[in-house]
Amino acid sequence: MKVLITGAAGRIGSCATDRLLARGDTVRGMDRRATGRSAAGYDEVVGSFDDAGAVARAMEGVEAVLHLGAFMSWAAKDRPAMFAANVEGTRVLLDAAAQAGVKRFVFASSGEVYPENAPQFLPVTEDHPLLANSPYGLTKLLGEEMVRFHQRAGSFEAVILRFSHTQNAEELLDEDSFFSGPRFFLRPRVAQQRGFGNEAVARLLEAADPGAPAHILARNEAGRAFRMHITDTRDMIQGLELALDRPEAAGGVFNLGATEPVDFPALLEKMSAITGYPVVTVDLPGAGVYYETSNAKMRTELGFRPEWTIGRMLVEAAEARAARMRK
Structure with a gap:
């Protein structure tokens, strides 16, 4: 089968390419x-998704x-760039796929279409109302409608996958990583919030700095600690294969x-034991992140079996961190 993978240079796209070539x-x-x-067996086109010629x-x-x-x-x-890529780019891709006689189109959507950060009920299932409250979530919701x-x-068989937050295991304990750095480490979180222009939050975080590297346990304004899904890239690739292959x-x-x-x-306690960094607790403005999303439909209907628990990911993250520290 000849498969076009958009976002081939990204984390998931690169791993998906490896997997499909291997099989x-x-x-x-x-x-x-x-x-x-x-x-x-691999070739590529460099260009934007909203470039009809490319x-x-x-x-x-x-x-x-x-x-x-x-x-x-x-x-x-x-x-403007996000809507051009995610909305107009998706439209151009869908129209071209229909014109080319593509048999199956798998669309990577997001839990932000629900949205997961403000769920009406838990766990969030595929029947949850679609009430995107972020610009990114809106672009994905519009993409779903076009699909x-x-x-x-x-035009073709279509599959919509609402992606969980995804990371490579080795990123979890890397202060410099795009997601885990500011999510689990205090000073990267300060830098992130300052970059967003959230100066009040940045100052609140800075006030908790113990004068040495530290982890951050973020809680909402009522003192409720965050809860969310973190999915290993390898499990996402398993799901993509099922979406690509299974008639169901x-x-x-x-x-x-x-x-x-x-x-x-619980996660920050384990991270602290590995890094030796203290855990600083900070109550942040707003409702915070607290959700559970059900993958039962994919497990039941397609046989999805995620293997990389957060515990397994953390073991690998510790090994990767130790290797970085030795360099």
Whole structure:
């Protein structure tokens, strides 16, 4: 099978490419930056998803599409680019896929379409109302609607996957990582919030700085610690394969992520034992992050079996951190 993977230079796209090539598929990557990959069975088109010419070239001879590429940002200045990539780019890709006779189109959506940070009930299932409250979530919701339009039109088989938060295990204990740095380490969190322009929050965090590197246990304004899903990239790849291959997936919408949510107090205690850093507790303004999303539908209907629990991820993260420290 020849598969187009958008976002091929990204974390999930790169791993998906590795997996499909290993099992014998032919892969064409598409991203705004070159992957530098040189492998039998792989070629790529460098370009934006809203560039109709580049998309038409990428779609030539393709049987299936994994549309993983997206622009994610919390900065207001990035909204035009985010809507161009995630909305107009998805429209261009869908139209080109229909024109090219693609058989299956798998769309990477997000739990932000619900939204997970303000759930009406728990656990969040695929039947939860779609009430996106972030610009990124809105772009994904609009993308879903366009996918459903093509599905109704009979353009191809479509599968919508609402992605959990995803990380490579080795990122968990890396202060410099994009997600885990500011999520679990105090000073990277200060830098992140200052970069967002949230000066009041940055000062609140700075006031808790013990004068040495520290972890942060974030709680909401009522003192409730955060809870969320953290899914290993390898489990996401398993889910993508099922969406690509299983006949039962056609026309479906599935939450793709870890089975159990992560409670931050227990996780931070384990992280602290590995790093030796103290854990600083800070109550932040707002409702905070606290949710549980059900993957039962994907497990029941497609046989999804996530293997990388947060415990297994943390063991690998500790090994990766030790290796970095030895350098």
